Amino acid sequence: MRIYFNILLVLFVFLSFNSLANDAEQYKGMEIYKIEFFGNKVIQNDRIYNLMAVREGEKFDDEIIKNDLRNLYKTEYFYKIDLLSEIVNDKLLLVFRFEENPILSDLRLQGNDKLSDNDILDVLPIQKGKLTSRDKLEMTKSIVKQFYLMKGFNKVQVEEKITPVGQGSIQYELDIVEGDRGYVKGIVLKGSNQQFYRDILKRLETKTKWVFSGITGRGRLSEDIINLDRSNIRSFYLDNGFVNVKVSKPRIDYIESKDGYLVVFDVEEGDRYKVGTITFAGDLLDDKDLSDYTTLDESIYFNLSKMQQDIENLTIVYGDESYAFANIDPIFNQDDDLKQISIKYNMEKGEKYKVNKISIFGNTRTRDKVIRREIKIKEQDPYSGTKIKASKRFINRRGFFESVDIKEIPSKDKPNYLDVEVTVEEKPTGYFSIQGGYSSVEALLLGVQIQENNLWGYGKQLGASVTVGTVSQNFLIDYGDPYFLDTSYQFKMSLFRRQYEYIDYDRERWGGTLMFGKELNTWTFADIKYRYENIKVDDLTTEATEIFQERNDKISSVSFGMRYDTRDNFLDPTRGISTSLSIEESNSYFGANLHFTEYSGKFSKYFQVTSGHTMAYSFESAFIDFRNTEKRLIVSERYYLGGPENLRGYKFARVSPRRTLSNGEFVRIGGNKYVYSTLEYLYPLALETGLKGILFVDVGQVYEETEVVDKNPWDMKKDIGFGFRWLSPVGPLKLDFGFPLGNRKSDESKYEVQFSFGSVF
Structure with a gap:
């Protein structure tokens, strides 16, 4: 028996691959009869085996081995892997020898007097009880320092101490010198035209200190943010025709008299250029006038952001023709005499693509189907840039995710096909709240509400609320399914009980609703709703009996509604329109003794003024036509305004017609x-x-x-x-x-x- 022992892998992967390249030739085509693991104490053999592609009984392939080693190192479970081989009866035995990264048994912070342990630990990439690589520890040290800088601290120092505690475990300690928290007291733009000063300040993330800085943190000095603002200033000038602008590295000066910092940017504006001619060359589309999809023209100053948006628009146009990887290359011609920038877009269509596989990542709670039903393109469909962009918007508008990212990657096994990878970052979708209201003359109103908008990850809603005050008691439970039985139909139901002691009478109402809806198209919905409600009005004051009557009324109604909704987010919209119209009928045919027809409508529009700034306008109105009332005044279905949901400067239900x-x-x-x-x-x-x-x-x-x-x-x-x-x-x-x-x-x-x-x- 002839035995060869060769160390094929050492600590550095680069050197390991060279060793494999040298020895792989003699193993080529040899059968792997056994794979063994040695040295792994925490990570089980089954876990390692599942991470690898090499298998017993298969032929040796050095590329597969290299990929397996890469994947094993990526897990950060190991800091060293040795691969040994043994030839037995013309077959190959592979032995993987592992040295695992240590377990972080303890993590300590010292010197952090101004920031709490929880604040710092929340941003760290390491956790106690987990295997921890040296790279992760270096990253942790850097993140702590950057975190302090982002919080406005300066001259921050972070030192680490690693102490072995038992076999394969370490204690990691960070000693922090926090430095001083400084505030910006002024921002100077030297060399900048005064007419641009206010507009530039609006673009800057750095702000000056104000009266509420102790609460809001505005004006805290952060060198990282100041350096970022250097790019923000340059972007402003490039969006206003100054194509040769130069912005120096910012200078930060301490002003003792103001006990704060002055931030100075030196700007060389250069000449201002307008847009010259815009032309298109290369692989043009026969049935498209590409100029219809661009916003830059000869009447405006050159604007880099608009040009980038034009390139994105053109990419989508080509993408809608299934050219998934169309390349649009802008070629500039700068005329210094005419002060013009002409642009020639060179178009390269590339190949047409179809969608092969759609994969979803990051959804640890939300079910795949909840995300898939918002994706507007299907597997085996021709690629469409518009549908991909719309899919991101529709996934995001559910309000379940902090971020949504969609990538298109060419398929390895199928030419002219691509895989779509959707990666989401989930956020809390439920809340428990204690609510209250107060005015200078009215008692406190307290309530408890629990709401889940992504029930068990299926995208359904379930909520319950109870409010109790000196004059009211309310109970509500509601349930909704926007994709009832996985169809385009909607279903909602609610049960409620409400009691209110008005100044002149008491009212008690209980009942419920059932609603079925249908998506007519992307933005339009129709619904039909049934409502049953029992209403009791009693305990009238002596004076009120001149106007009202004690009575039990019963509503049994059917309503029809239409809704148009383009909001980018149902829970926290920043742009879009929401419009609804409905008509409700209650009569004896439905079993009611209170007869009426009610018409209502609402319109809301949201504008994103700038990033983080939203303007919202809303208008609503309603009219109810009572019938067969025998001249009595129906108070249970009449309208009142005032309170937290409408006229916020007035007490609840105090805006109303009066009778003397x-x-x-x-x-x-x-x-x-x-x-x-x-x-x-x-x-x-x-x-x-x-x-x-x-x-x-x-x-x-x-x-x-x-x-x-x-x-x-x-x-x-x-x-x-x-x-x-x-x-x-x-x-x-x-x-x-x-x-x-x-x-x-x-x-x-x-x-x-x-x-x-x-x-x-």
């Missing part, structure tokens, strides 16, 4: 029609903490049967206000302050406050 009683007092009777509109501006206050501010203006009014809707909004109730939205460590926080405008009635306060807070899961 014989004793000179009044009662609020509600209206049979109303209009309401609001304009909101949402903006970031502190990006790193997620704190946002909101400014709002509300306008609305409620009218009774004899009144006509005001055509002039100034004749309606109005309020302005501000508020805050914050995803805090204990959950989402909402706080609004509303201030009525115009003349106030005696029972209307100068301001109102609403708040809610809770936790996500």
Whole structure:
């Protein structure tokens, strides 16, 4: 028996592959009769075997071995792998000898007085009890330093200490010198035209300190962000025709008199260029005028961002013709005399492609089918750039993911086919909240709500809420399935019980709803809903009996609705339109004793002003036509405004027509029609903490049967206000302050406050 022992792999993979290349020739075509593992104490043999492609009984292939070694190192389970071979009876024995990375048994932080352990540990790539590579430890040290810099600390020092604790385990300790937290007190753009100063500042991530910096963190000095702003300044000039702009490395000076830092950027603007001619060459499309898909023209200054968007648009045009990897190369001609930049787009179509396989990654909770049904292209379909882009938007609008990324990769086994890889990063989709409302004259209202928008990962919604106050009690449970039985139909149901003690009477209502809907096309939906409700009005005050009557009413109604919705995110939209119209009929044929027809509509539009800044406008209105009332006033279905959901400067349900009683007092009777509109501006206050501010203006009014809707909004109730939205460590926080405008009635306060807070899961 002749035995050959050869060490084929050592610590460095590069050298290992050279050794394999030298020895592989003698093993070529030889059968592998056995594979053995040695030295692995934590990682089981089965786990290692599943990571490898080499198999017993197959012929030796050095490329497969190389790939297996790469894959094993990628796991970061091992810091050294030796491969030994033995030839027995003209067959090959392979022995993999492993030296595993150590287990991190303890992780300690020292010197972090200003940032908590939890804040730092949340951003680290290592965990106690896991195998940890040396590269990961180096990365950890770097991340801690960068994290402090992002938080506005300067002169940060991080030292590490590695202590063996038992066989194969280590203790890792980081000693941190936090340095000082500085604030920016001024930003100077030397050499920049003054007319651009404000616009450039809006593009910068670096901000100056203001009165709320202690809360929001605005103005904290961060060298990394300042260096990033150097690119932001250059991008501004390139978007405004200054193609030769130069921006120096920023200078940071400490100003003792201001106890803060001055950030100075030196700018050489250069000449300003307009767009010259735009032409297309190469592989053109016969039935397309490519200029229809570009925004740059000779009437504007050169804009790099617009040119990049034009290239993206052209790529999608070619992609819709199945040219998945079309190459669009802009060739510039700079005319310094005319101050013009001419662009010739050289088009290369490449090959046409079809979709081979669609794979989904990152969804540890959400089921594959929830994501797949939002993908607008199918396996074996011709490739389409528009459908790929739309798929990303539709997956994202569900609100289940922090990020969505789609990659197209040529298939290895099928020419002119590509694999689509969808990678998502999940985020919390449920929340538990404690809610409340307060005003200067009204008692506290408390409530508890639990909501899950991605139930068991199937994309269904389930929620329940209970609110209790001095004048009200409410209970609600609701369930919804946007893809009922995996079809394009929708199903929703709810059960509720509501009690409210108005000033003049008490009202109790209980019942439920059932709704079936259908997706008509990408943006349009239709639905039919059945509602059953039992309503009891009693405990009228002596004065109120002049207007109202105690009575039990029963609603049994059917409604039809249409909805058009292009929002980019159902839970937190930044752009798009949402419009709905419905008509509801309740009569004796359905088993009701309260007869009416109700018409309602709502329109909302969202604009993304700049990144993180959203403007939202909303208008809604409704009208109800009561029948067979025998001249009695139906209070249970009448409209009231005021409170956290509409006129935020007024108390809940206090905006209403009034009737004067014989004793000179009044009662609020509600209206049979109303209009309401609001304009909101949402903006970031502190990006790193997620704190946002909101400014709002509300306008609305409620009218009774004899009144006509005001055509002039100034004749309606109005309020302005501000508020805050914050995803805090204990959950989402909402706080609004509303201030009525115009003349106030005696029972209307100068301001109102609403708040809610809770936790996500």
